[in-house]
Amino acid sequence: MIPEFSHLLAILSAGLMLYSSLIGIVNHTSDKSHKLRQLTHNTFNAAAFFLFLSFAVYIYLAIQDDFSVAYIASHSNSDLPIFYKVSSIWSAHEGSMFLWITFLVGWLWLFINHTKNDHEFFELIIIFSAILIFGFLLFLLATSSPFERILPVTPLNGADINPVLQDPALAIHPPMLYLGYVGFAIPFIYIISFLINGNFAFEWHREIKSWSLFAWAFLTAGIGLGSWWAYYELGWGGYWFWDPVENVALMPWLAATAFTHSMHALNKSKVLKSWTLFLGLSVFTLSLFGAFIVRSGVIDSVHSFANDPERGLFLLIFVALITLFALTILVIRMPKLYNNKTVVSGSKESYLSLNNILMVTSIFSIFIGVMYPLIYETFNSNSVSVGPPFYNTIFAPLIFIAAIIISISINSSWQRTNDLKKIFKRFFVPGILSVLSTYFIYTSSLYNLSLLQAIGFFSGFLIIFSYLIVMFNKLFDKVYLNWPSTISHLGFGLLLLSIAANSTFSIEKNLKMNINDSFEFGSSKLTFNNIQFGNEDNFERIRASLLFIENGKIFQLTPEKRRYFTRGQITSETDIKSTFLKDIYINIGEQIEDNSWTFRLQLNYFIKWIWFSIFLMTFGILMRFFVRAQ
Amino acid sequence: MLFFSNILFGEEIYAFENPVYEKRFSTLLNEIRCPKCTSGSLASSDAPISRDLKNKIYEMISFGYSDDEIITYVTDRYGNDSSYEPNFSENIVLWLLPLIFLIFCFIGFYLKRRI
Amino acid sequence: MQFLRYSLLIIPLVIIIFFGFIILNENNAREFVPIEMTKFSSTTLDNKNIKNSDLPDTYFLNVWASWCITCKIEHPFLLNLKSNGIDIVGLNYKDTKSKALGWLKELGDPYSISIFDYKGDIALDMGVTGAPETFLVKNGKIVMHHLGELNQEIWEQKFEPHL
Numbered sequence: 006m007i008p009e010f011s012h013l014l015a016i017l018s019a020g021l022m023l024y025s026s027l028i029g030i031v032n033h034t035s036d037k038s039h040k041l042r043q044l045t046h047n048t049f050n051a052a053a054f055f056l057f058l059s060f061a062v063y064i065y066l067a068i069q070d071d072f073s074v075a076y077i078a079s080h081s082n083s084d085l086p087i088f089y090k091v092s093s094i095w096s097a098h099e100g101s102m103f104l105w106i107t108f109l110v111g112w113l114w115l116f117i118n119h120t121k122n123d124h125e126f127f128e129l130i131i132i133f134s135a136i137l138i139f140g141f142l143l144f145l146l147a148t149s150s151p152f153e154r155i156l157p158v159t160p161l162n163g164a165d166i167n168p169v170l171q172d173p174a175l176a177i178h179p180p181m182l183y184l185g186y187v188g189f190a191i192p193f194i195y196i197i198s199f200l201i202n203g204n205f206a207f208e209w210h211r212e213i214k215s216w217s218l219f220a221w222a223f224l225t226a227g228i229g230l231g232s233w234w235a236y237y238e239l240g241w242g243g244y245w246f247w248d249p250v251e252n253v254a255l256m257p258w259l260a261a262t263a264f265t266h267s268m269h270a271l272n273k274s275k276v277l278k279s280w281t282l283f284l285g286l287s288v289f290t291l292s293l294f295g296a297f298i299v300r301s302g303v304i305d306s307v308h309s310f311a312n313d314p315e316r317g318l319f320l321l322i323f324v325a326l327i328t329l330f331a332l333t334i335l336v337i338r339m340p341k342l343y344n345n346k347t348v349v350s351g352s353k354e355s356y357l358s359l360n361n362i363l364m365v366t367s368i369f370s371i372f373i374g375v376m377y378p379l380i381y382e383t384f385n386s387n388s389v390s391v392g393p394p395f396y397n398t399i400f401a402p403l404i405f406i407a408a409i410i411i412s413i414s415i416n417s418s419w420q421r422t423n424d425l426k427k428i429f430k431r432f433f434v435p436g437i438l439s440v441l442s443t444y445f446i447y448t449s450s451l452y453n454l455s456l457l458q459a460i461g462f463f464s465g466f467l468i469i470f471s472y473l474i475v476m477f478n479k480l481f482d483k484v485y486l487n488w489p490s491t492i493s494h495l496g497f498g499l500l501l502l503s504i505a506a507n508s509t510f511s512i513e514k515n516l517k518m519n520i521n522d523s524f525e526f527g528s529s530k531l532t533f534n535n536i537q538f539g540n541e542d543n544f545e546r547i548r549a550s551l552l553f554i555e556n557g558k559i560f561q562l563t564p565e566k567r568r569y570f571t572r573g574q575i576t577s578e579t580d581i582k583s584t585f586l587k588d589i590y591i592n593i594g595e596q597i598e599d600n601s602w603t604f605r606l607q608l609n610y611f612i613k614w615i616w617f618s619i620f621l622m623t624f625g626i627l628m629r630f631f632v633r634a635q
Numbered sequence: 636m637l638f639f640s641n642i643l644f645g646e647e648i649y650a651f652e653n654p655v656y657e658k659r660f661s662t663l664l665n666e667i668r669c670p671k672c673t674s675g676s677l678a679s680s681d682a683p684i685s686r687d688l689k690n691k692i693y694e695m696i697s698f699g700y701s702d703d704e705i706i707t708y709v710t711d712r713y714g715n716d717s718s719y720e721p722n723f724s725e726n727i728v729l730w731l732l733p734l735i736f737l738i739f740c741f742i743g744f745y746l747k748r749r750i
Numbered sequence: 751m752q753f754l755r756y757s758l759l760i761i762p763l764v765i766i767i768f769f770g771f772i773i774l775n776e777n778n779a780r781e782f783v784p785i786e787m788t789k790f791s792s793t794t795l796d797n798k799n800i801k802n803s804d805l806p807d808t809y810f811l812n813v814w815a816s817w818c819i820t821c822k823i824e825h826p827f828l829l830n831l832k833s834n835g836i837d838i839v840g841l842n843y844k845d846t847k848s849k850a851l852g853w854l855k856e857l858g859d860p861y862s863i864s865i866f867d868y869k870g871d872i873a874l875d876m877g878v879t880g881a882p883e884t885f886l887v888k889n890g891k892i893v894m895h896h897l898g899e900l901n902q903e904i905w906e907q908k909f910e911p912h913l
Contacts, residue, residue, distance in 0.1 A: 241679040243665075248674055283758070303772055317773045325766045332762060336755050348744075362740045370733040376765075377729050378716070379772060386781035389726065392676070392719025394666055399733050453654055513661060518645030525644075533645065577681070594681075603648065670879045683844075684879045687870055711785045712877030743754075 008066055008074050012152040014059035018110075019142035021052035026135035033128050042128050046117070049131050052138070053114040060107040063151065067094050073159040076100055076151045082163040084543065085171070092176035096167075098300055098316075099151040101179060105296075106141045108180070109187040112220075113138065116191050120212055129198035137194065140323060148319045168544070168569050168576055174234040182227030182254065186292035188220025189261060193289035196282050197331055200338045210268045210281065215630070217268065217285075221261050222626045228254055229619035240579045240592050242513070242607045244615065247396045249304045252371045253295035259371075260288045263364040270354040273419045277358060279335075279342045284361075286331045291368075293324045304379070351422035356414035363407045370399045401460045404501065408464035411494065412436070412471040435470035442466045450509050461505030468498030489629040496621025503614035510610040511587075515594075519601040529555040531606060544569040549593050549602065553582070564593045564604070588612050649693045656696055663692055663705060666720055670713040784891045788875040795842060795850055795864040805863075810838045810909070811885040812861070812900070813873060815845040816853040818881040824899040828860035831905075840864035843873050843881050886912055 025048035032041035067090050072078040080100065081093040095101040113134040121127070145151075169175075192213045199209045231254070236244040245251060264284040271281045298304055301317030348355050374391045382388045413432055417423040443463045447454045454462075472495050479486045516524050518533040525531075534550040544567040551562040565578040582589045587610040594603030651657040661678070667688070669680035677685050677692075688709065695705050709717045723730055791801045812828060814821040828838060840861030842850045847866060854864070867873050876885065877895060886894040886909055896908050 239679065243679060246675070246679070297769075301769075301773065303769060314773050318770070321766065321769055321773065328762055329759070329766075332759050336759050339755050358744060359741075362737070362744060366733055366737045366740065369736050373729060373732055377721070377726070380768070381726075383772070383775075387783075388714065388716040389721050390668055390716040390719050391721055391729070392666070392668075394720035395729070403737075451654065453658060515648040516645050517648055522645035524647065526647075531645070601645075683870075684874075687874045691874055711783075712875070713879070 011059045011062035014055045018052045018056040021048050022135040022139040025049040026132045029128055029132035045131050053110045056110045072163050073154050075153040075155050078160050078163045089171050095179045096170050099149045102145050102149050103151050105183050108183050112188050126198040126202035133194045144323050178230040185224025185227045189288040191216045192285040196285045200334045210271050218626050222623045224258050225623045240577045247393050249375050252375050253298045256368050256371055257288050257291040259364050259368045260291050263361050270357045274354040275346050276348045278344050290328050297324045353417040353419045356410050360407050360410050363403050367403050401457045404464050405460045408467045412467050415471055438470045439463050439466035458505050458509045461501050465498050465502030489625045493622045493625030496618045499618035503611045506611040512608045514606045516604045517601045553589050562591050564591045566593050668717045784893045787887045787890050787892050790872045793866050795866050808888045812838050813841045813843050813878050813881045813883040815843045815881045816849040820899050821882045825857055829858050832860040837862045842866050844870045
């Protein structure tokens with residue numbers, strides 16, 4: 006009964022959204038009465054409330070182990086802790102779609118009720134939000150319903166969810182990521198409303214700037230969480246693989262970064278009008294594209310949900326309609342958007358525009374990287390893979406140029422050509438410092454540094470030194486310092502540095518050892534002490550005990566291998582011990598003929614710095630909401 | 636701790652004397668696809684076939700084969716898509732498109748700074 | 751710059767149509783590129799020495815193991831082929847001799863010879879990823895490689911045309 010209640014609430018919500026949009030459209034095209042506008046608004050709010058309630062009831066169903074609901078039965082289990090019963094909701098397509106929609110409603114509801122509601126196209130915002138939500142709910146209820154029941158014979162217990170998914174970071178990663186993606190529905194809808202309304206003198210970007218930055222923070226954190234999880238759970242010591250699913254998550258992030266920077270330039274210098282509008286639409290569009298790729302099964306990936314051509318087709322049509330609608334409006338309105346102002350060459354906004362182009366090129370590169378195997382296979386009886394070598398090679402020069410432009414642009418001014426000599430003088434110090442630092446790294450790595458790694462180091466150093474010098478100067482002058490921006494960019498520079506350092510200095514040793522064996526390298530020694538067999542509730546395990554000694558410091562390592570009873574799945578639990586500079590990361594392999602065991606030991610340098618730099622980037626932006634810029 | 640009794644030594648399975656070889660090995664493992672997995676490199680896979688291939692690649696490096704020869708060995712047997720690096724001359728469009736796009740954008744921006 | 755506007759619309763449209771095409775289209779079979787057959791020197795399950803030069807110019811090779819469940823499923827078809835006069839060379843993959851011989855004794859031996867590839871070196875060199883897999887070697891070259899269970903349909907599609 007209760008599942009039907011949740012189901013009904015979702016249907017009711019969809020109906021009310023449709024109703025709200027219809028009233029709004031009728032009102033907008035005829036009377037424009039205030040009363041009807043209120044009705045549109047109130048209906049929307051009611052619809053939102055019902056959807057929240059529907060999702061809340063669904064959570065209740067999951068916690069209460071209602072296995073008459075097919076989705077809960079196939080993804081949850083009465084033995085799971087409550088936290089994982091709830092997170093099992095978004096572990097597969099239907100439930101995660103439901104979560105996505107709930108967040109979409111949440112963001113739009115928040116925005117509609119906290120933004121200026123007295124301007125011309127406020128009603129349009131409600132109308133399009135309602136239509137978008139209605140479309141999503143229709144898609145959910147018609148093709149991907151999480152409300153299907155198993156009746157009359159209800160299973161006594163659910164299936165076990167994949168043990169790999171029973172993990173706190175992985176539980177939080179989708180919600181964080183979705184909050185980022187759907188947050189950009191706000192600029193999307195706002196821009197569509199703005200364009201249809203037609204008054205192009207209106208300063209649309211002021212309203213959505215904060216919302217966009219906030220959504221950007223979530224998106225950054227969401228992607229970071231995914232990487233972090235991959236690092237400590239998957240066991241191969243890597244954190245980014247340029248897997249298609251990672252790529253389609255990165256594209257909206259790059260677009261969002263380009264968009265927020267472009268808005269900033271628009272704000273300060275009134276240029277990049279059409280460009281910013283286009284970017285604003287593209288972020289949400291790319292998120293939808295990502296959702297399509299992951300959920301349609303068109304591209305094989307470990308991450309993708311199951312392959313279902315029918316669902317894929319529905320999703321494609323749905324995403325196509327939204328995207329083409331938005332682009333059509335932009336294309337129609339574009340002539341009216343021509344700006345009288347040009348971008349002044351050598352101005353701050355010109356540098357920003359150049360980097361914007363670099364960012365868009367990176368999006369384009371990822372896009373063709375993802376599409377190429379598909380296209381190739383269609384026209385050839387062969388196939389090809391596009392992976393890290395391609396992406397790393399393309400990104401390196403882009404980042405290199407971007408770092409230089411960032412460095413030059415820090416102290417430049419808006420709306421006027423900055424003196425090239427002055428710029429060169431300011432670039433000189435960080436430039437030299439970066440070259441020297443990179444050379445120092447080159448020697449530290451025993452001259453074993455690839456060009457790509459060198460570019461990473463140089464770019465990271467350049468950005469960091471440039472900002473440090475500005476901060477240093479602030480101690481002596483009353484120089485204007487945008488703290489949120491500075492911290493976020495420092496975070497970015499540190500990210501580049503950490504990635505390069507991790508790639509350059511990390512060590513991996515594949516070992517085979519018997520009990521009481523030791524392996525020495527450098528000033529470190531690994532000793533294999535013992536191995537224990539044991540049982541837990543839902544798995545059996547082998548746990549090895551090792552000691553890693555380095556320069557007198559001792560680390561206890563206990564990597565494990567588990568075999569889960571329900572599915573017979575075998576997982577390897579990496580043990581990680583961290584120091585400031587590195588992670589000691591170890592996995593058990595298996596036992597071989599002479600009764601020795603294989604181990605994979607990694608010393609992953611600067612990996613924590615990568616997480617810290619992502620944190621910095623997020624923190625910098627969030628500072629904006631708590632601290633006034635000086 | 637028994638410092639004076641004979642301490643037994645574990646072995647390194649993929650030991651290289653030359654750190655350049657070591658780097659080549661780990662780079663190759665990241666650039667070659669696991670033949671049996673939906674997606675992922677040899678470095679990230681523990682499947683038996685991955686282990687076999689890792690052993691083979693270790694041998695080949697030790698015997699002096701070049702990176703290209705090793706990659707060709709794998710793609711001959713497991714398909715063209717076993718390498719994550721698409722061949723440059725065969726897929727020149729892919730490799731050059733980003734550059735062309737970049738130039739196109741720069742020119743467009745320069746000509747029309749009224750956007 | 752006029753056309754630039756419309757390209758904003760046309761390019762996504764093309765991409766969307768392309769995806770629709772992919773979804774609706776079944777995968778086309780990949781063309782197989784021949785490679786040299788491995789030059790090996792090994793032993794058979796009944797402890798005789800064997801080199802690849804001992805084998806005929808043209809032969810079928812089936813990769814199997816006692817631990818392989820699908821091999822059991824395709825086994826009757828292999829016996830069928832044998833009764834129709836088709837010689838199959840077996841490659842026993844990562845197995846133990848006793849288990850392999852026991853398996854053949856219990857289910858029947860469809861192979862004219864069975865090579866004992868304990869470590870899987872020969873298999874690796876041929877491009878094997880698991881069992882069962884079936885190959886056709888012609889004049890020292892592998893001209894066909896099927897992954898998975900062999901049945902009548904696959905036989906007709908992939909192997910018979912070469913006979």
